[in-house]
Every structure is written in structure tokens, then in C-alpha cells.
Amino acid sequence: MPDLILHHYPMSPFSQKVRSMLGYAGLPWQSVTVRESPPRPHLVALAGGYRKIPVAQDGADVFCDSRIIAEEIAARAEKPELALGNLGADAQAWVARVDLDIFFACVLAAGNRTLRRKAWDSMSVPDLLRFAWDRVNMGRTATARIVSLREARPVVLAHAAQVEAMLTQDFLFGRTPDHADFTAYHGLWMIRELAESRMLQGFPRLNAWMDRMRAFGDGTPRPLAIDAALAAARQASPRAIAAEFLTNEMIGSRVTIAPSDYGQVPSEGRLAGATPTRWILAREHADVGTVHVHFPRDGYTLAPAGAR
Numbered sequence: 001m002p003d004l005i006l007h008h009y010p011m012s013p014f015s016q017k018v019r020s021m022l023g024y025a026g027l028p029w030q031s032v033t034v035r036e037s038p039p040r041p042h043l044v045a046l047a048g049g050y051r052k053i054p055v056a057q058d059g060a061d062v063f064c065d066s067r068i069i070a071e072e073i074a075a076r077a078e079k080p081e082l083a084l085g086n087l088g089a090d091a092q093a094w095v096a097r098v099d100l101d102i103f104f105a106c107v108l109a110a111g112n113r114t115l116r117r118k119a120w121d122s123m124s125v126p127d128l129l130r131f132a133w134d135r136v137n138m139g140r141t142a143t144a145r146i147v148s149l150r151e152a153r154p155v156v157l158a159h160a161a162q163v164e165a166m167l168t169q170d171f172l173f174g175r176t177p178d179h180a181d182f183t184a185y186h187g188l189w190m191i192r193e194l195a196e197s198r199m200l201q202g203f204p205r206l207n208a209w210m211d212r213m214r215a216f217g218d219g220t221p222r223p224l225a226i227d228a229a230l231a232a233a234r235q236a237s238p239r240a241i242a243a244e245f246l247t248n249e250m251i252g253s254r255v256t257i258a259p260s261d262y263g264q265v266p267s268e269g270r271l272a273g274a275t276p277t278r279w280i281l282a283r284e285h286a287d288v289g290t291v292h293v294h295f296p297r298d299g300y301t302l303a304p305a306g307a308r
């Protein structure tokens, strides 16, 4: 099986969630570095309108959303605890809140001089302006309620206190890490590692846990050119979909699938499969041939094409 290809950028917290999982799983992977904001034409070829990062790829199968990518890593590494669906209902509900409300609080609370300097150092001025404009627009069109700048710091500190209290063992829900640890890590990573903020210093157990999470590293990435990623899709065929996932009444119809919280840009194609947790969309593009794009069902809306 070829190594997973990850389309990501260094300062992206959700990409860090996946990079840390890859490190924990000890998997080699191929790294395609993308810009911090669209346009990203090669991802349009691979995934359609979906505009969030990270996106992962295995040949002609494309995985949108860190939850689907985590399922793929779990299966490859035989580490079922990395798949969100294998956690208990309470842990799943906790992850849903941390991945949305707490994520935005962390992003806003992390904004300090160090983070701005790193952004200046890694982006050109036009890219920085495009990035700022893009994120303001993304916030404006979000249907999820995003915390205000004023609320962000108290929300993060309350979350950190909760994490501190949860850490009665080495990891949040036990002696070994699971999906919830990687979810909780990436927002706090932005504050402690990326912004180098001292905001979290009053939480000793949290810091010791973050040290353990950081020690997993990011696995072994090999840089891959965009053209090579496109060629990998072109030269492969999508995986077969089991007959039990071909029974949904929309199979074969043209549909759109979009996140329902923010960055709600739809991807259009033909519904090729529906598992209990995934929608699988078949798409054609001259640069990649036929690809199957996998989305979570939870948090995404499916509609007949033309209905939005």
C-alpha cells in the first residue's frame, strides 16, 4: 500500500492533529505543502470545492476532514483508538465541542506578536492580505457560532482547567492516547508551540501531557510535488466499495456535499457510496481522472446537485 499523501501547511492546527497521529502511529507519509488560503487548484482537481485543510490521499481516493483521515491512519496502523467512531459516546461529544468551539477559541487566543511574526516570515505580503481577507469572510459566512475575541481567552483557560482535571492518567481517557488526545492537542499546540505563549503555564499536568504528545513527533514525511500527487491519482483507480454501501437511494445521482459549520463550499459529483460514517463522491477531472472523495456524514450536508 503506498504511503498516505497529506496536503497540509505547517501552521495549520488540524494538520498538526493529523501529523501527530502519523507520528504516534509510526507511519511514513508523503507531504504536499499547500498555501494557507485558496486558490489551491490541485485540491480543486482532487476534492472539488472542499476548501479546508488537511486533505489526505491514497491514489485515487481522497479523504476530507481529519476525522476521515484518522480512520485511514487507524486502519493502516492497526490502532483502532485513533478512529473517532471507536470512542465512547461521551468522548465523541467532547471531541465535537473541542474540534469546533475550543478550536476557534484557541486560534483567536493564540494571536500574539510571535504568531504574527511567524506568519510574516512564512507568507508574502499579498498572501498575508489574501489570508486575512479569506479568514474574515470564512468567519462571516460560518453558520456555527464562533467565539468573539474577548471570549476566547477565558474559554481557553476554562478548557485548560478541564483538561488538567481530566489528566488523572497519562492521557485524557486512559493510559494510552486516542482520537480525543490528538483533538485536544492541536488547538493547544497553536498556543504553546506556535505562538510560544505562556498562557497555559499554570497547568502542570496539561504541560506534561503536551510534552508526551509532542514526543510522538510527526512521523516520517517525504516531500512530494503537486504534479506527483496528481499523477498518483491519475494512475490509480478508486478502491472498490462494498455492496452493503451501495444501497442508499441517492447512489448514482448527482449531488453536492459541503461542511455545515464553516467553509461551506460544496463539492459536486455522483454519490458512489454511503457507509454508516462516510459519503463517497465520485468526481472526474482532467488532471486526475476519476477519484472518490470521502467525507464524514456527521457535520456535512448532502443535497441533490442544483438544489443549494
Ligand SMILES: N[C@@H](CCC(=O)N[C@@H](CS)C(=O)NCC(=O)O)C(=O)O
Pocket: 012, 013, 014, 015, 036, 037, 038, 051, 052, 053, 054, 064, 065, 066, 067, 099, 263
Ligand atoms: N473539520 C475539519 C476542520 C479543518 C479546518 O478547519 N482546517 C482549517 C485549517 S487548520 C482550515 O481549513 N482553514 C481554512 C483553510 O486553511 O483554507 C477537519 O477536521 O479537518
